[in-house]
Amino acid sequence: MEKEQDSILDEVTSGEYKYGFHSDIETEKIQKGLNEDVVRIISAKKNEPEWLLEFRLKAYRHWLTMKMPVWPNLRIPEINYQEIIFYAAPKQRPALNSIDDIDPELKRTFDKLGIPLIEQAHLAGVAVDAVMDSVSVKTTFKETLAEMGIIFCSFSDAVKEYPELVRRYMGTVVPYTDNFFATLNSAVFSDGSFCYIPKGVRCPMELSTYFRINAANTGQFERTLLIADEEAYVSYLEGCTAPQRDENQLHAAIVEIIAEKNAEVKYSTVQNWYPGNKEGKGGIFNFVTKRGICRGESSKISWTQIETGSAITWKYPSCILRGDNSIGEFYSVAVTNNHQQADTGTKMIHIGKNTKSTIVSKGISAGRGQNSYRGLVKVLKNATNARNYSQCDSLLLGDKCGAHTFPYLEVDNQSAIVEHEATTSRIGEDQIFYCNQRGISTEDAIGLIVNGYAREVINKLPMEFAVEAQKLLQISLEGSVG
Amino acid sequence: MLVIDNLKVAINGKNILKGISLKIRPGEIHAIMGPNGSGKSTLAAVLAGRELGVVTGGTVTYYGKNLLEMAAEDRAKEGIFLGFQYPIEIPGVSMVNFMKTAVNEHRKHKGLDPLSASDFLKLMREKKELVEIDSKLANRSVNEGFSGGEKKKNEIFQMAMLEPKLAILDETDSGLDIDALRIVANGVNKIKRADNSFIVITHYQRLLDYIVPDVVHVLYDGRIVKTAGKELALELEEKGYDWIKKEVENNILV
Ligand SMILES: Nc1ncnc2c1ncn2[C@@H]1O[C@H](COP(=O)(O)OP(=O)(O)O)[C@@H](O)[C@H]1O
Numbered sequence A: 001m002e003k004e005q006d007s008i009l010d011e012v013t014s015g016e017y018k019y020g021f022h023s024d025i026e027t028e029k030i031q032k033g034l035n036e037d038v039v040r041i042i043s044a045k046k047n048e049p050e051w052l053l054e055f056r057l058k059a060y061r062h063w064l065t066m067k068m069p070v071w072p073n074l075r076i077p078e079i080n081y082q083e084i085i086f087y088a089a090p091k092q093r094p095a096l097n098s099i100d101d102i103d104p105e106l107k108r109t110f111d112k113l114g115i116p117l118i119e120q121a122h123l124a125g126v127a128v129d130a131v132m133d134s135v136s137v138k139t140t141f142k143e144t145l146a147e148m149g150i151i152f153c154s155f156s157d158a159v160k161e162y163p164e165l166v167r168r169y170m171g172t173v174v175p176y177t178d179n180f181f182a183t184l185n186s187a188v189f190s191d192g193s194f195c196y197i198p199k200g201v202r203c204p205m206e207l208s209t210y211f212r213i214n215a216a217n218t219g220q221f222e223r224t225l226l227i228a229d230e231e232a233y234v235s236y237l238e239g240c241t242a243p244q245r246d247e248n249q250l251h252a253a254i255v256e257i258i259a260e261k262n263a264e265v266k267y268s269t270v271q272n273w274y275p276g277n278k279e280g281k282g283g284i285f286n287f288v289t290k291r292g293i294c295r296g297e298s299s300k301i302s303w304t305q306i307e308t309g310s311a312i313t314w315k316y317p318s319c320i321l322r323g324d325n326s327i328g329e330f331y332s333v334a335v336t337n338n339h340q341q342a343d344t345g346t347k348m349i350h351i352g353k354n355t356k357s358t359i360v361s362k363g364i365s366a367g368r369g370q371n372s373y374r375g376l377v378k379v380l381k382n383a384t385n386a387r388n389y390s391q392c393d394s395l396l397l398g399d400k401c402g403a404h405t406f407p408y409l410e411v412d413n414q415s416a417i418v419e420h421e422a423t424t425s426r427i428g429e430d431q432i433f434y435c436n437q438r439g440i441s442t443e444d445a446i447g448l449i450v451n452g453y454a455r456e457v458i459n460k461l462p463m464e465f466a467v468e469a470q471k472l473l474q475i476s477l478e479g480s481v482g
Numbered sequence B: 001m002l003v004i005d006n007l008k009v010a011i012n013g014k015n016i017l018k019g020i021s022l023k024i025r026p027g028e029i030h031a032i033m034g035p036n037g038s039g040k041s042t043l044a045a046v047l048a049g050r051e052l053g054v055v056t057g058g059t060v061t062y063y064g065k066n067l068l069e070m071a072a073e074d075r076a077k078e079g080i081f082l083g084f085q086y087p088i089e090i091p092g093v094s095m096v097n098f099m100k101t102a103v104n105e106h107r108k109h110k111g112l113d114p115l116s117a118s119d120f121l122k123l124m125r126e127k128k129e130l131v132e133i134d135s136k137l138a139n140r141s142v143n144e145g146f147s148g149g150e151k152k153k154n155e156i157f158q159m160a161m162l163e164p165k166l167a168i169l170d171e172t173d174s175g176l177d178i179d180a181l182r183i184v185a186n187g188v189n190k191i192k193r194a195d196n197s198f199i200v201i202t203h204y205q206r207l208l209d210y211i212v213p214d215v216v217h218v219l220y221d222g223r224i225v226k227t228a229g230k231e232l233a234l235e236l237e238e239k240g241y242d243w244i245k246k247e248v249e250n251n252i253l254v
């Protein structure tokens, strides 16, 4: 009976990756490997100002002194940085005036991914910045947003057009010395999105960046910088996919968020990088540093992530709650199937008074997947009346996968109230049979159960993406049953 | 509609069902009684398509088709419903969502369009009233935190929603107080039509005061050792199972 159960679970949990195609787009690459010259070449290709080159070089020199972190609960194969190409860009990188200027193949690629680069009616509520390999290829609704003073553009454009803003904020939340992968990113980052919401403005549409790795043997190193000035509000979403390849590809990104007084930022991620095949060959190494600071009082930063892709995920979207009464939230669903590994969680650093944080983490493991939650709640001496509520749930499908929880707690103020709850459950054969008996197929049954389990997090996503995320969850756990 | 012929099932190498034959026509109510461990739940589960153990012999024909070859969900969509002896909890899945998926899968199977949200809620309301189930239950997760009695009533509610041709109720009456028992029995009687059939598995005669069977079978040690009219249930209630066991041991080995 157990065998049968295993084979059912095997079948349903061996879904195929739907975005594994590769597009034939003429790409400009630099030679592989990393040294100071490569850093200079990247900077030169982007016509960067001197201060930015200096920033990169400082980071690069610092990186040479660092070692890969060994504390995550991950088995990471050795990465040879001399085999990676650190800059690749679709060749036709025109100054885009109209949609017709875009390489048709590039346009088709994004269409295939369901990301229209045209400002289409049905996505009217969403502005998109599309990033392919190392560069941003198109940002939609730029003009509409500009009328309200909102800046939404590629990071490279921001460096050219708003150098003071970039210089003022970049590296203030994630310093170039922060950690091995953040430091690497600081040296070689290519592109990404930049967003500034001025004082008192509520951004009227979802902003989203869509990341696509296309070229082989390249690494992707984007930086996103998001600033919400006083009383501003923005909801931001990023999505990611990559072609199916046998070799691993490195993705090491940085996201920095700054929320000033009374500002609110919602940052949502639907991460669907290629996870590797069923035997664990290939897939993206997703080593990302995401951090936000609630600088002003009563500001709020909320991270929501649906992590279904990548061979290895290492990321801890965090909040520094510096302003009094500020709020940090982290809602996460992380799926590991087949041979995927994830070590993900958050850090909530309470500095200001009456700061509040909420952590809801839902891990789902199937196949031989290994899923670890790692979370730090730190309450500093002056953070009177800080509150944290953490809930970490694990759902297991089958008996070859694993779930692990590593909560860390550092409290230096007696008035803090910190609560932690954790549960582990399993989708049982009896639950699936109960559904079958009501006419629901095993695939749909797993979909129902998983989506029920993840609903609390999915509900936090912008509506336009909740349905997508729900489907994605099901697909990433499903296969060819029936 | 259902013909079971000499069905034999072994679980982990142990023979549990040792040659069961049973014929059910549209509109009939069959009661199956018998002591604990005699194989009643196993029979119900095998008919519903649960993969326990192996069928070592015999056939089951349902409307002319080989039932044993059909997947559990197809059997359900073809009209077989199992009321579980121990209904399963599915945390996080709301009854509404669960039932909507089930009802629409049944409709798809019949070539019908899915019900609109409002039609579905209307259907749900009707059936809730029909089986007198507390309407709050329908807003909770499937069976999660339900009392024993609530779980059983929820099975009857699901049966009412899905309108099966053949409903197998596995000890739906066990553990119910007399009010709940009456609700369950009334539910069955309201759903009963001229062309749908029931297999009612029970320990107690008292349920059969409300649901009047056409035939009563006694299942003992994997075999049907006695079949008679509804008066058999009364006899069993009075004398217990010992006389049946004796009869079996004394030669009438079927
Ligand atoms: N999964 C199983 N593994 C081994 N034996 C089982 C299993 N399920 C049922 N049995 C055995 O089959 C016999 C019949 O059980 P069951 O069908 O539950 O009887 P009833 O419903 O009549 O009380 C019992 O001896 C029981 O121990």
Ligand SMILES: [Mg+2]
Binding pocket: B040, B041, B042, B085, B170, B171
């Ligand atoms: Mg039983």
